[in-house]
Amino acid sequence: MKNIFLSFVIILFSTMILASLTINYAEARADLERCGFFEVNENCDLSGLYHLILGDVIIGGILGAVFFVLTERNNRAIQKIIASEKSWSDARRDFAVRNMKDALNTIMFISGRIKKLTEIYNKKGVTDPKEEIKEKIKDEEAVLQRFLQTARNGLIYSSDVFDPVVMYQIEGMCTFISQMSTVHEGEKILFPKYNDAILKIKILYKQLQTYRNLTHSFEEYVEE
Incomplete structure (x- = not known):
């Protein structure tokens, strides 16, 4: 809206200046017929040409300079906004990658606990009541599902900063584990x-480790 208003003002003043130049040019031609080009006397103190030079040209130059300064200031403001948006996007990308790496570690930890509980349950001569171990396994599975949903929500929040390929892999991993x-x-x-x-988690984690905060981008991942 601000740019439209500025353009309208520039067009309006340009039209006024052009009209004034046309009128003064006609006056200058008329004055030259009865006065010399540089003649100044009581009958032709300032010719239309002098009005043209001393009036419209100077005023037009001043207005042009003013509009130039305003345009440059507006451009600098736009550049600052663009730079700020990029900085915010880079910060969100850094946070999203770090958050997803933490999520993968937590998923591995919870999955490991479930695996350990099943081994304890299946072990002969276990002293803990098996029903109690079974309940612990169910509780850990519920925690895993809730955490996977949290990870998916974080992925949706970061959808505009994550690489589409990485997003697809993370979503696939979440679906598999769920x-x-x-x-x-x-x-x-x-x-x-x-x-x-x-x-799957370890492979994805290694891919996330290729992310560099300095460049805010992933390096090429080479499978071992």
């Missing part, structure tokens, strides 16, 4: 997808 659950096989409780899940 479908991962313990299964009962006879008297045992198994966690069959644990190893695959940990492998």
